[in-house]
Amino acid sequence: MDSFSFLAGRSFAFVYLFLFLVVSLRSSATFWLGRYAAYLVARQREPRNRLAYRAWAWAHDERVIAASQRVARRGWPLVTLCFFTIGVQTVILIGAGLTRMSGWRFTLAALPGWLGWAAIYSTVGMLALRAVWAAIFGNPWGIAAVVVLGVVVAYFLFVFRTGRDRAETGAAVD
Numbered sequence: 001m002d003s004f005s006f007l008a009g010r011s012f013a014f015v016y017l018f019l020f021l022v023v024s025l026r027s028s029a030t031f032w033l034g035r036y037a038a039y040l041v042a043r044q045r046e047p048r049n050r051l052a053y054r055a056w057a058w059a060h061d062e063r064v065i066a067a068s069q070r071v072a073r074r075g076w077p078l079v080t081l082c083f084f085t086i087g088v089q090t091v092i093l094i095g096a097g098l099t100r101m102s103g104w105r106f107t108l109a110a111l112p113g114w115l116g117w118a119a120i121y122s123t124v125g126m127l128a129l130r131a132v133w134a135a136i137f138g139n140p141w142g143i144a145a146v147v148v149l150g151v152v153v154a155y156f157l158f159v160f161r162t163g164r165d166r167a168e169t170g171a172a173v174d
Helices: 012-043 050-059 062-074 076-082 089-098 103-122 125-138 140-173
Strands: none
Touching (some): 012 050, 012 089, 012 103, 062 089, 076 089, 103 125
16 A cells, blocks of 8 residues: 555645645654754763764864854755755755754755655656656566666766876876
């Protein structure tokens, strides 16, 4: 049974608003979970366990704190864009909380993402996702297409990285 089968036959406005509510609540909860974790780390006393101390010292290092503050101020476009990705959304949202991005900045950055995510998933997004899963699990040609696509993407990433590494090495030699 599909998780959202109860939405079948509902008006577009209902489906859109429901999905908007789902994404806004889920992403906000993830963000605030990250903020709470950052709060716990910030107020924690210096631990005696060696491994815990290393993590604590890293989190309290001036450079890490300065970098976190820069990300909290300037990283808001990642929050907006993460709603149009698959696989990194939760990491970016919890990271925004860990860097202690302000709640109002997070909300302003997330709002266009919420609107877009709800639009995608209330229209073609669910059909596309269902088609991908059907292709992967139900058809050997679908599996082959996904594998070929993965190989092509990996090849281009490798070529791009190798070219960049050569350019950096060549620039360093000159």
